[in-house]
Amino acid sequence: MKRPIPQMSPPVTPAVDKIMRDLEKLIRFEPTCIKCGCTETNACPEGCSWVFINKQYEGLCSVCLDAIVRPFRQLRLDKARRK
Ligand SMILES: [Zn+2]
Numbered sequence: 001m002k003r004p005i006p007q008m009s010p011p012v013t014p015a016v017d018k019i020m021r022d023l024e025k026l027i028r029f030e031p032t033c034i035k036c037g038c039t040e041t042n043a044c045p046e047g048c049s050w051v052f053i054n055k056q057y058e059g060l061c062s063v064c065l066d067a068i069v070r071p072f073r074q075l076r077l078d079k080a081r082r083k
């Protein structure tokens with residue numbers, strides 16, 4: 001005969017359950033930058049906007065896009081100058 005698994009978690013009242021679900025929703029539905037980790041409510045210090053956000057609410061912000069694109073832009077400028 002199997003022994004019942006002891007219930008370790010505290011009893012969840014409907015009110016607690018609702019708060020937990022709301023919190024989960026907030027966390028899950030706040031876009032987060034995959035590169036720097038900034039969020040809707042905690043943006044980069046210089047200010048940023050979303051370049052894209054996927055279905056998992058992972059995004060890339062304008063500051064990070066700039067950091068990715070800048071070296072390429074510089075390369076293109078260098079090439080143009082050499083002509
Ligand atoms: Zn970012």
Ligand SMILES: [Zn+2]
Nearest residue numbers: 038044048061
């Ligand atoms: Zn950002």
